[in-house]
Amino acid sequence: MTAAAGTPALRTQARYLAWRSVIRTIRQPIVIVPPLVFPLFLLAINASGLSAATNIPDFPTSSYLAFALAFPFMQGSIFATNTAGTNIAEDIGNGFFNRLALTPMSGPSLLVGQLTGVLLIGTLQAAAFLAAGLAAGASLESGVLGALVLFALSLSIAAAFGAIGLFAGLRTGSSEAVQGLFPLMFILLFLSSASLPRDLISSDWFRTVATINPVSYLIEGLRSLIIMGWDAEALALGFGVAAAIFVVALWAATRALRDRLVRT
């Protein structure tokens, strides 16, 4: 047998759990491919079908492709909810969670580790969406530095939605329940300013809903980097809303983990 063990540092635990999360992600094409392909597919449909929207007076850009490019970033992040939540729910369902609970693993290291796989997919998505958009003719008004900020905001949003997934997975222990969130997330996405700027939405109720819908501010933050250049207010709101969702969801996930991890 091996030498006696001790309790490893939090970052060491998180590193091992993150490593597992990445390995699992890489070995499941079903986790990687749909979040890459479906958003691009919808982008192609939107960009070709709604291009006439650029003729609306005061539309902020002449390229609907550039306008719509933020949509796949946001849609991809919604997949993060599903991925993170399903993984943890499966661990609970098949008993692997108990295996982890019997080690000195701490709760925060589990949450960080689980989110790492989500961030890996988020990085791949951001690179693929940006490359596809640029290849199709869109340009990035904020330049190379803007691309880095776009990545940062995109990953912040993925982390926020991943934390929602962790909460749902830990609270319910059911991957089916987590997947049930998916349509709700899409409704939030479509009731936002994803398709039109808020001030150009003619329907009062829709404009009101889009205004109170936090997803609008996430999309507008992403979009500002693509079509406007540097818009401090849009970026502050984008990062701020992402951070707020992340903090609230992580707090809820931590509480759910504490209830789930009833070890003495």
Added chain:
Amino acid sequence: MEASNGIRAEGLVRQFKNVRAVDGIDLEVRPGEIYGFLGPNGAGKSTTVHMLTTLLPPTEGTATVGGYDILSDGAAVRDVIGVALQDAALDQLLTGREHMKLQGGLHGLSPEEIADGGDALLERVGLSEAADRRVGTYSGGMKRRLDLALALIHSPRLLFLDEPTTGLDVQSRAALWDEVSGLAHRDGVTVFLTTQYLEEADALADRVGIIHQGKLVAEGTPAALKAQIGRPTLEAVPADPSQVERLEAVLSRFGDPLPVTNGSAAVRLSDGTEELADVVRGLDGEGVKVADLQVHAPTLDDVFLAKTGRSLEGAREEADTGEHPTEQVESPA
């Protein structure tokens, strides 16, 4: 804190809503022994293991494991125990070696310790060649062996095995018995093993605790428990099958008749083997010739029957068919 490899439980209770899964268990497991916790499905075995391994807080009572209190010192308990739960919970997407890396890393072992110790353990359980295959391709026996190796990666002083051989073939079961026996008797690891197999408890355990409907109904070495029952069984086969009723009549003078099949007769002897000579004289006197005569020592199933009023086999079938609720280990969340 007392440094001990033993386990001591006092008044351990676990209530799930209306079900009292464990109902006031007191037990003591001595350092370095194999303690067999025997009972049918739903008896409370796994719930007891979950409490002793800190996964589930008891509703009442307490216990010390390895000298540490399960309620106030859970982290210390987890440091000194290795656990293989009822279902070998493994990640189908990871290889055997990757499982060792994850488990060792979370226990704070260095990469060198994980590599050396992990390889040695994989070899010991016969998984060296399969170490780099994903666990999803493993057979049930291979998963059980990997589960055991994972439970040992951090050199625990106590090992909890929850029905480790359920579903295994005879060969895999024997190999696992050898390994567990060696761990206890060669390496001094205390083993708490739950099982619903009489022969497993009999062959492997130094002492056995019999649990029935959440209560410990008997405890002792297999030999001592069987000695409590005391009375052996005598089974005879008549040379002439038409004499089976006369054979039964003679044997019934010496004990309680037992149900048998295939043309033989059997009794539980009232006064033990000392009566054998009288039995032979009685058969001779009645002109009953026998083709075979065997004396069976009491089994743990006889002990279970004496303590609970039913055989373990029967209780297991009832649990399997749902006549009694199958044990559930629930999270209160």
